[in-house]
Every structure is written in structure tokens, then in C-alpha cells.
Amino acid sequence: MGSGFIEAVDVSREAKLPDETQVRILNSISLRIDQGEYVGVAGKNGSGKTTLARLMNGLIVPSSGTVLIDGMDTANRRDLLEIRRRTGMIFQNPDHQIVSSVVEEDIAFGPENLNLSPEEVAERTEWAMSIAGVTELRGKDPSRLSGGQKQRVAIAAILAMKPSHLILDEPTSMLDPWGRQEFMEAVSRLNRELGLTVVLISHHAEELLQTDRLIVLDQGEVAADGKTWEVLAESARQDKWGIGLPDIPFLVQGLKRRGADIPEGIISVEGLVEWLCR
Numbered sequence: 001m002g003s004g005f006i007e008a009v010d011v012s013r014e015a016k017l018p019d020e021t022q023v024r025i026l027n028s029i030s031l032r033i034d035q036g037e038y039v040g041v042a043g044k045n046g047s048g049k050t051t052l053a054r055l056m057n058g059l060i061v062p063s064s065g066t067v068l069i070d071g072m073d074t075a076n077r078r079d080l081l082e083i084r085r086r087t088g089m090i091f092q093n094p095d096h097q098i099v100s101s102v103v104e105e106d107i108a109f110g111p112e113n114l115n116l117s118p119e120e121v122a123e124r125t126e127w128a129m130s131i132a133g134v135t136e137l138r139g140k141d142p143s144r145l146s147g148g149q150k151q152r153v154a155i156a157a158i159l160a161m162k163p164s165h166l167i168l169d170e171p172t173s174m175l176d177p178w179g180r181q182e183f184m185e186a187v188s189r190l191n192r193e194l195g196l197t198v199v200l201i202s203h204h205a206e207e208l209l210q211t212d213r214l215i216v217l218d219q220g221e222v223a224a225d226g227k228t229w230e231v232l233a234e235s236a237r238q239d240k241w242g243i244g245l246p247d248i249p250f251l252v253q254g255l256k257r258r259g260a261d262i263p264e265g266i267i268s269v270e271g272l273v274e275w276l277c278r
Contacts, residue, residue, distance in 0.1 A: 004070035006199070007032040008056075009068070010028050011030070011062045012065055031225065034197075038197075038200070040200050040215070042217070047218055048220045049201045058083045085161050086165060088165070090151065092170045092171065094153070103145075110157055111161065129156050131156070148183050159190075163196070166197065168187065184207055205232065214226065214227070
């Protein structure tokens with residue numbers, strides 16, 4: 001996938017309400033996400049998470065400051081097509097990204113619009129279906145698939161464009177627990193095996209726990225940015241960012257309050273079992 005980065009430099013974003021009032025959604029945000037990172041973004045409703053995601057994909061531009069994708073400025077319209085090719089985005093509702101009545105045609109749509117040869121389009125489509133685990137769905141109508149299957153088809157459609165970065169905006173909010181697990185396993189695999197940068201916006205602490213780094217937005221500003229388990233623990237202590245602890249860190253915290261000398265960083269069932277069996 002190559003090397004690259006996503007960077008926001010002193011970025012603010014304002015919007016106009018129906019009553020013509022100007023509100024500031026993001027306030028002087030600065031951050032950098034390097035190629036291959038798996039980063040979570042959390043915060044209460046209205047904290048600016050979706051706005052940040054849309055800025056990263058070039059769907060909107062900053063009111064002030066600069067957003068760079070692999071060195072390209074999202075405000076430069078000449079680079080916009082390439083920026084969106086490199087930075088794929090998966091939305092909450094997969095139905096909004098379906099453009100065809102056949103899965104294989106839906107996945108081929110993006111490469112076809114890059115003016116690639118028919119052979120290259122077919123090769124990319126086959127590869128993307130295989131990576132996303134939807135090859136057996138190739139002839140199906142996307143509208144008749146389960147929520148988890150639809151989201152995997154959406155991922156395949158993005159992968160066929162050969163992106164460097166993947167932005168996920170509450171991608172499991174419409175999925176049942178099984179579909180959520182299925183989807184998140186696919187995302188983790190893409191990050192590990194392809195080196196794809198993943199930025200996951202989520203309200204689910206269990207999903208955020210899969211990330212390596214967690215950024216918390218609060219009232220349009222970066223309230224925390226660090227190792228995921230450390231930020232989640234800080235959030236639980238302060239009880240002000242509205243995230244909460246996943247089950248295992250919550251259990252570990254309870255055991256430590258009762259005198260267990262459990263080291264920092266144990267956040268999984270496997271890690272806790274290994275420590276208990278020593």
C-alpha cells in the first residue's frame with residue numbers, strides 16, 4: 001500500500017445552523033496519523049468526530065488550518081480525486097454506498113471510473129472480494145444481504161481502489177452483535193496483513209479496544225491522545241468523556257481495587273488468563 005500519513009495542522013471547522021448562527025465544531029485541532037496505524041476516535045455526540053472523518057476524506061475542507069493526506073492538501077481541488085482514492089471511507093449505513101444490484105459490479109464500479117483496463121478492473125475486483133471475504137456473494141443483490149455482509153462489500157469496494165487509509169465512521173451502529181464481530185475482525189485483518197491505516201470512530205469501548213491508539217474529542221478539541229488502554233483507563237477515572245471501560249479492563253480494575261497486583265496493559269481475556277495462571 002506504500003507509505004503515507006494523515007495530518008491536521010491547526011484545523012478549525014465552522015458550520016452555519018438553520019437560524020444562520022455560526023458554530024465552531026472543531027477548534028484548532030492538530031494531529032498526525034502515520035501509515036499502518038490503527039487509531040480509534042471517541043467522544044460524546046457533538047464532539048466533532050464525524051466532522052474530523054469528513055475532513056480526512058476531503059468531503060469538506062477546514063474553515064482554517066490544513067489537512068494533508070500523504071502530503072496533499074485537501075483544499076487543493078486538483079488533488080481531490082487522488083485524495084479520495086487513497087482515503088476510503090465507510091459510513092454508518094452501508095446502503096448509502098451501494099451503486100449496483102450485483103455485488104461484483106458494485107465492487108468494480110470504482111476501478112472502472114479510474115479508467116483502468118478491463119483486465120486490471122477484473123484483477124482488482126477479484127482481489128478485493130477475496131480480501132474482504134465476499135467472493136461467494138459476487139452474484140448476489142447487495143440489498144438482500146445482512147448488515148455485516150453489506151459492510152464487507154463496502155470494504156471490498158473501497159479496497160478495489162487500492163487505498164492507503166481507511167476511515168470508518170460508526171460502521172457497526174446498524175449491525176447485530178454477530179455482524180459487528182464479523183466486521184471488526186475483517187478490519188483488524190486489513191490493518192495487520194495489508195498495513196492499511198485504519199481510523200475507527202466508535203461509541204463501543206470493546207471495538208475501540210482493538211485499536212493501538214485512541215484520540216478523544218471533547219467540545220471540538222483533542223482531550224486525550226495516547227495508548228488505547230491508558231486513555232480508556234483515564235476516561236473511566238474521570239467519567240467525563242462518555243466512553244466507559246470494556247469488560248476485561250473493568251474486571252481488572254475491580255481486581256486491583258481488591259489488592260490484586262495486576263500489571264498495567266492487561267486488556268484481553270488471554271492476557272488476564274495468562275497472568276492468573278502464573
